[in-house]
Amino acid sequence: MNAPNHRWRKFKNVLMQIVTLACALLVIAPLCLLFYHLVKSGFSALNWAFFTQLPKPVGEPGGGMANAIVGTFILLGLAATIGVPVGVLGGVYLSEYGSNRLNRWIRFGADVLNGVPSITWGMVVYALMVVPMKGFSAWAGGIVLGMMMVPLIMRTTEEVLQLVPNGYREASLALGIAQWRTIVQIVVRTALKGIVTGVLLALARVAGETAPLLFTAFGNRYWNHNLSDPIAAVPLQIFNYAISPYEDWHRQAWAGALVLLLLITFINVSVRVLTRDRLAQKNH
Amino acid sequence: MPDVATTVPKSAPGEHHLTQHKFGDHAFKWLTLFMALSVFALIGLIGYELAHGSTLALKKFGWRFLVSSDWDPVSEQFGALPFIFGTLVSSLIALVIAVPLSVASAVFLTEMAPRWLRQPLTIFIELLSAVPSVILGLWGIFVMVPWLRVHLFPWLKSTLGFLPLFQGPIYGVSMLAGGIILAIMIIPIITSVSREIIRSVPGLQREAAYALGATRWEVTRIAVLSYAKKGLFGATILGLGRALGETMAVTMVIGNRPEIAKSLFAPGYTLASVVANEFTEATTDLYLHALFELGLVLLGVTILVNALAQLLLKTLGGPGVKGQR
Numbered sequence: 001m002n003a004p005n006h007r008w009r010k011f012k013n014v015l016m017q018i019v020t021l022a023c024a025l026l027v028i029a030p031l032c033l034l035f036y037h038l039v040k041s042g043f044s045a046l047n048w049a050f051f052t053q054l055p056k057p058v059g060e061p062g063g064g065m066a067n068a069i070v071g072t073f074i075l076l077g078l079a080a081t082i083g084v085p086v087g088v089l090g091g092v093y094l095s096e097y098g099s100n101r102l103n104r105w106i107r108f109g110a111d112v113l114n115g116v117p118s119i120t121w122g123m124v125v126y127a128l129m130v131v132p133m134k135g136f137s138a139w140a141g142g143i144v145l146g147m148m149m150v151p152l153i154m155r156t157t158e159e160v161l162q163l164v165p166n167g168y169r170e171a172s173l174a175l176g177i178a179q180w181r182t183i184v185q186i187v188v189r190t191a192l193k194g195i196v197t198g199v200l201l202a203l204a205r206v207a208g209e210t211a212p213l214l215f216t217a218f219g220n221r222y223w224n225h226n227l228s229d230p231i232a233a234v235p236l237q238i239f240n241y242a243i244s245p246y247e248d249w250h251r252q253a254w255a256g257a258l259v260l261l262l263l264i265t266f267i268n269v270s271v272r273v274l275t276r277d278r279l280a281q282k283n284h
Numbered sequence: 285m286p287d288v289a290t291t292v293p294k295s296a297p298g299e300h301h302l303t304q305h306k307f308g309d310h311a312f313k314w315l316t317l318f319m320a321l322s323v324f325a326l327i328g329l330i331g332y333e334l335a336h337g338s339t340l341a342l343k344k345f346g347w348r349f350l351v352s353s354d355w356d357p358v359s360e361q362f363g364a365l366p367f368i369f370g371t372l373v374s375s376l377i378a379l380v381i382a383v384p385l386s387v388a389s390a391v392f393l394t395e396m397a398p399r400w401l402r403q404p405l406t407i408f409i410e411l412l413s414a415v416p417s418v419i420l421g422l423w424g425i426f427v428m429v430p431w432l433r434v435h436l437f438p439w440l441k442s443t444l445g446f447l448p449l450f451q452g453p454i455y456g457v458s459m460l461a462g463g464i465i466l467a468i469m470i471i472p473i474i475t476s477v478s479r480e481i482i483r484s485v486p487g488l489q490r491e492a493a494y495a496l497g498a499t500r501w502e503v504t505r506i507a508v509l510s511y512a513k514k515g516l517f518g519a520t521i522l523g524l525g526r527a528l529g530e531t532m533a534v535t536m537v538i539g540n541r542p543e544i545a546k547s548l549f550a551p552g553y554t555l556a557s558v559v560a561n562e563f564t565e566a567t568t569d570l571y572l573h574a575l576f577e578l579g580l581v582l583l584g585v586t587i588l589v590n591a592l593a594q595l596l597l598k599t600l601g602g603p604g605v606k607g608q609r
Binding site: 009010012013016017019020021023024026027028030031033034037038041085086087089090091092093094096097098106109110111112113114115116117118119120121123124126127128147150151154159163178179180181183184201204205207208209210211214215235238239242243250253254257260261264265268 | 309418419475526528529575579
């Protein structure tokens with residue numbers, strides 16, 4: 001009675017390991033394909049002009065996305081200025097302060113906001129800024145991306161702060177250190193890596209956002225010297241080129257996609273390495 | 285000798301310190317509270333701007349807007365039903381594909397995989413969660429849709445063709461293509477969140493199950509998955525929220541035709557896609573207001589889904605999870 005049952009359990013164990021492995025491979029497959037096609041189609045379209053020139057008019061081959069690349073950086077800078085402080089401090093409140101009931105509502109609110117479609121954000125900021133300012137602008141684009149980062153960062157910050165053992169807080173408070181300094185210097189610092197990862201995920205997500213920029217930043221075929229004017233962004237450019245009927249623009253869309261993805265990956269990896277170094281130093 | 289002479293004066297500023305603590309603590313608490321409450325400010329702002337932007341359409345069509353399937357900008361007849369249908373169906377397809385795959389992958393990454401494989405795979409999947417919607421859409425248009433049209437859809441039609449879901453002409457761009465691209469989009473996020481949750485299950489839980497003689501899978505099922513149930517639901521909801529709201533990738537592969545078809549091979553249209561496509565082309569006020577009302581409906585659907593999810597979480601989060609608080 002015991003032996004066959006045991007064999008069945010062992011068999012099931014191996015079977016489930018294989019099933020989960022197969023699922024993991026299935027998850028990775030489309031993404032491997034995506035990378036393969038991105039590199040294959042994007043790399044051949046990349047050249048010096050792509051990084052240094054403005055888009056050429058319809059029909060003329062060549063040109064680049066220099067203005068869109070700079071535009072994306074400007075938008076991300078504006079967004080982070082708004083999103084990071086509000087999100088991280090809000091996450092601190094959720095994790096460290098507040099009554100259960102209020103926190104539940106705030107958490108619920110943040111979840112609702114996370115579920116708010118990116119296109120809806122675009123419409124809201126259109127009504128909020130574009131209509132009164134009588135024109136699309138970089139400000140509107142940066143603000144919409146910043147607003148979108150708030151709930152993302154808030155929730156991830158809260159989650160990683162919750163993972164910090166209570167003993168740390170108690171030990172610090174027992175030493176007579178003020179609560180706010182305990183939070184800033186002990187709790188937040190312990191969870192810093194997680195917070196940074198959360199911020200990065202949020203930045204990486206909004207860096208590729210297109211929908212909210214459609215009616216805020218709008219896009220621009222020229223250099224933008226004024227934040228009150230429409231500004232170009234790489235994702236917008238990719239979208240416009242992808243749905244266009246021109247072969248040359250399709251190639252540029254692939255190149256843009258490759259550059260955008262490399263940029264996002266670069267941000268991700270480099271800051272991850274940085275935070276790891278800092279943690280290592282602290283441990284010495 | 286720095287003994288009494290230096291320690292005595294320090295006790296006096298000590299009291300001063302306490303008041304400083306109080307001020308710092310209060311200021312910091314209020315600051316963080318203020319930031320946390322910005323969530324409600326943003327919700328209020330979204331609700332107000334969308335409602336304000338759609339007054340004309342709300343007044344003219346009323347509840348009919350939700351059940352009418354006319355969408356004719358020329359004669360100014362607007363109804364949201366095909367878009368609501370498209371949004372819900374494409375997200376549902378995405379969840380059906382993505383949730384089992386994601387949870388299984390997360391289990392593989394944390395419990396099953398050999399240690400040397402975990403880190404690279406995890407980094408890879410996290411990299412994938414950073415792939416922007418528009419890039420996936422680009423890949424969808426030029427690679428996935430042609431492949432679906434030539435390989436997967438004909439195969440589905442010949443094997444499952446007896447179901448009405450898999451009948452009718454194959455265009456490539458379709459509801460099913462939209463659902464698949466959505467699934468690809470939300471898999472990384474569900475996987476990485478599930479992985480985090482599974483990893484946060486205390487090792488003691490596993491050790492206890494191992495000590496009882498459980499196999500690796502049994503440990504996963506009994507000690508890990510049931511413990512992490514609530515969190516995994518949370519991960520699913522996160523994915524659903526993202527699927528409902530995704531715009532670009534879906535817009536590029538779903539076909540953008542406002543009709544309600546039985547077949548998954550037929551083109552569809554989602555709330556988000558129609559706004560993305562037509563917002564800057566809206567020539568009349570009523571047209572623009574109708575689009576804003578679509579945004580309002582989309583917001584309503586997402587809030588409903590989130591509320592439902594919270595309710596589910598409260599009733600289904602088993603005893604193992606309550607201990608987690």
